[in-house]
Amino acid sequence: MQALIVDDELNNIENLSFLLGKYCPETTVAAKARNAEEARKYIGELHPDLVFLDIQMPGENGFDLLKSLPSYSFELIFVTGYDKFGIQAIKFSAIDYLLKPIDYQELKLAVGRAEEKYLQKRQNVQLENLMKMVQQNQQRTDHRIALPSAKETRFVRTTQIIRCEAENNYTIFYLENSEKILVSRPMFEYDELLADYGFIRCHNSHLVNKTFVRSWIKEDSGYLLMEDGVQVPISRLKKDFIKQALK
Known part of the structure; x- marks a missing residue:
């Protein structure tokens, strides 16, 4: 999977990149964004499979970024310090999150779950295309x-x-x-x-x-x-x- 890391602190980005390289070799860091504007640019250009998103950033936070996107074609893992409202909302939505400082075992589990969903989604699109070919009388x-x-x-x-x-x-x-x-x-x-x-x-x-x-x-x-x-x-x-x- 191609991943995008979004975090306003460079040391957090480098730490997560290191952990992914060491413990999640199936995931490649395609880009790193320091704010929501950069993240939108990379999402539009690179179409990443997985986004690691910090919630608390100056200016537009992680939720603001998500609200500004027309669609979500990527898997998402929030990366955040403790924030009562943010964590509660994420838990209610059953979306993966990692607390800072990141534990490598929790990272491996979260990336594994994202990969399962990614592969399932790709297979579903392939099956949809197959059924269109079989069922529809197209030119x-x-x-x-x-x-x-x-x-x-x-x-x-x-x-x-x-x-x-x-x-x-x-x-x-x-x-x-x-x-x-x-x-x-x-x-x-x-x-x-x-x-x-x-x-x-x-x-x-x-x-x-x-x-x-x-x-x-x-x-x-x-x-x-x-x-x-x-x-x-x-x-x-x-x-x-x-x-x-x-x-």
Whole structure:
């Protein structure tokens, strides 16, 4: 899991980072925020799986930060000194919390519970996508594909994918919003999977969505010019196949 630590005191952040590195190796500290404004920025940019949140901070406190967020896609562990109202509210809501100074055994238990919920939530989203594929009579172009990366599993519409590129046993997906996703699976798994959605394997290392093909340039051994300006090479053995596919 990728974690964000939010605390106004640097020594508290460093102490928690050390304990996580030593006792919770399955959790990586992706960012550290000293106030609510920084935390909002990192939550929006990094989409962390787990947030360690201090309640008592100058300016906006932990509760103020949560109230300002449009949604909560992360697991949450409060980290706080004793505060009667805060602890009571957290207990009533059955949300995990750690009291300062942090006990490493309590930290391991809290992170373990967060990981269970995180994995369950990810599996639920995967099952929901499966049932949509099975139950709904959707058009081919309206389906979403699950792209598992080290950080998360993204669900992307096939119509958003411009092309795929092989990188050893990984696949890079290039999306129409200039975003790219490194997926921890080889490209041959996606060749057959995406064939019914207008994707063409034009080269051993390249799979393109023909919707985004601007032109076929026949000079310099030939290549496909994509709408984003990228030149994708064409395998000599696949030229007849590509010609037929682009008709």
